[in-house]
Amino acid sequence: MTYQNTPRSVLAGQGLKQSPLPNGDAGAQSVTIDSDIATTTGLGIVQVGSGLSITPAGVLSATNTGTDIINVKLTSADYTALITDYYIGATKKDIDITLPLGVVGKVYIIKNQVSGNIEVKGTGGQKIDTSSDKTLGTEASIIVVFDGTRWNII
Secondary structure (H helix, E strand, C coil): CCCCCCCCCCCCCCCEEEECCCCCCCCCCCCEEEECCCEEEECCEEEEECCEEECCCCCEEECCCCCCCCCEEEECCCEECCCCCCEEEECCCCCEEECCCCCCCCEEEEEECCCCCEEEECCCCCCECCECEEEECCCCEEEEEECCCCEEEC
16 A cells, blocks of 8 residues: 655645545545645744644644643642643642653653652653652652653753
8 A cells, every 4th residue: 555645736824624524434435635734934844723833854843832831730649640741739748649651752840749758650660760769858849851761850
C-alpha cells in the first residue's frame, strides 16, 4: 500500500474539508482531505488554526499566545500524576505523589504546601535523578522533566 499526495497550491482562508464525509462504516475508507490552510506565518511555516503551526518537516506544534494557564491539581491523598497535570500541590502531609511513566519533555512542578513531609516517586523503575523517590519537607518543591530514561530535577 502506498500513499501519494499530489502537491497543489494552497489558498488562504479555508479550513480542512473531507470528501466524501465519513459514513460510520467500520474498516478502511477511501478519503480525500483538502487541506487549504488559513495563513502562513513565515517562510515554510503554516498556521493551521489559532495557536497551531506545521513546520516544513511536518511537525505540528502549539504556540503560546500568552493567555495559556497551567493545569493545577491539589491533593490531600496519595496521587498519581496525569499527563494533563502540570502543578501538583500536596495539601496534607505523609502522602505520596507518583509520577507516571515518562514522556520525553514532560514537566511537573510538585510542591508540599503543608508542614511535614511528602514523597515523590517514579513509576516502572524510572528514577528521579538517581533515586526511586524524593522526600519534600515543609513548603519544599521540585520541578522535574523526563529525558527519555529518567526524571531529572531542574
